[in-house]
Amino acid sequence: MPIVRKMSEIAVLGAGVVGLTTAVLLQSEIPDAKITVVADKFTIDTLSDGAAGIFRPGTSFSGPNPEITRQWLFDSYQHYYKIYKSSEAAKAGVIEASGYVYSKEFPEITKNHFLEGLLPVYRPATPSELKLCPGDWKYGAFFTTLVIESRYHLPWLTNKFEKAGGKVVIRNVERLDELAGQFDAAVNCTGFGAKKLCMDNKLVPIRGQVYKVKAPWVKMFFYGDYDTYIIPGVDYVTLGGSRHFDSYRKDWDDHDGAGILERCYEILPNLKQAEIVRKWSGLRPHRDPVRVEKEVLQVGNSTLKVVHNYGHGGYGVTTAPGTSKYAVALVKEFLENKISSKL
Template sequence: MTEAELKKFPQHVFGQAFTTLKCEGPTYLPWMEKRIKASGGLMLMRRVEDLWELQPSFDIVVNCSGLGSRELVGDSRILPVQGQVLKVQAPWVKHFIREESGLTYIYPGASNVTLGGTRQEGAWELAPDPGISRDIFSRCCALEPSLRGAYDVKEKVGLRPSRPGVQLQKELLLQDGRRLPVVHHYGHGSGGFSVHWGTALEATRLVSEWVQALRTPAPKEKL
């Protein structure tokens, strides 16, 4: 950033300015759903407590259950990282601002401005904390004082499904002589939108390997 730009942030001595893309779930996810349906995909909603419940209806299962994988497949390494943000109306804010720690940020969007945030590992609480909301608002106003005029403030809390690394691999489940090919694909944490396309391509490749394996006849035993 130039010296003139840095004058807007007197508590900082260094900064970077760049242009990037922003993906918004409320718009992006319905678009993805339309793509699935347009390509002939069928979407079903049901509660699944055991992957074996999906057989024999499905030959291959892709497990994208996120935090549900703790119970569904016994993965104790996946934990929630709770995040609390504010959604406000401040249409005059046109540029994003993010402090070095990544905990304080201002992200303008199509319909509102997101003010953040928090990163509480292991917290499952989904109710907003008023004290945290006040702290978020104060931190963001320190970066962009005009936000004190923001209106229609809404509190939001979500849980990021995080683990030491994304779980992206094949597994063959065996039970009573039955076989269930699985591709695990979860644990993206707060970086899901950033890496999801690439990991989805890798998951697709792993599914293709299972498809090929199912189509290949088993070798005959020699008498």
């Protein structure tokens, strides 16, 4: 009699860009598994929806070691570039953009060791380019990268996932052990929700807020001092930003908003004509290093195999494919019994 192999059931917790990317990659890498996305927030309610989505990791972004960190970024860029070159680019909201990063005081702001060897173009700005925008800019760099518009990308990922047989469940999971007995493995992509779910004191919020404006004449992105950025997307331009470490305030702050507009108007004065269509504020889930690792939870007489994939800070969109690919490999190790349950 032939042996009937039980189909593996895997839960992905979280429906932001990290969770949905993980779910789609699981379907690709483990095609005989049943994948379920479990979340209480979707699309416009997720942190990912407010992101500018530009592929530009901060120089302090870190995984468990430099080699893995660089691999995550390489895999992420290649993933998005493949989509950009495909017929799905428009539906997926992946576009190419070029622009400048300027500084009046800090030359290190214009350098990025992750991008200088990865992007097709990353070079110092010329003297004439430093004069493109008002202000006494002393340092600058020009580069070409990708922008991933979450307003398009999240629905595209969801549709791709469901068309491949994936299941979506609206549910608030308060404890990981709730999943024991229901799934063979779970991938925790809950972002800042992991602070409570995992009692993780290393996970801290970085509060931020941005404007979305109608400015179709803005074709290039610009970065300036004090976390100032102007990033064109598919439909709107994102104006930012702010970074308040360990701040739990979620609502909009008018004082911070006024500062964002003032700094952005200094770089591109014609933005004063732009219509503001949305104000967004949220808590970025920052962890150093980003947690992508396996854990076995003992639940009564059974165990729950968990792979964590959270703590990306403000670089969730940028690094989601790379960390998700890494997480999927850990899930495969679990299912193939290549590690001890005593880990």
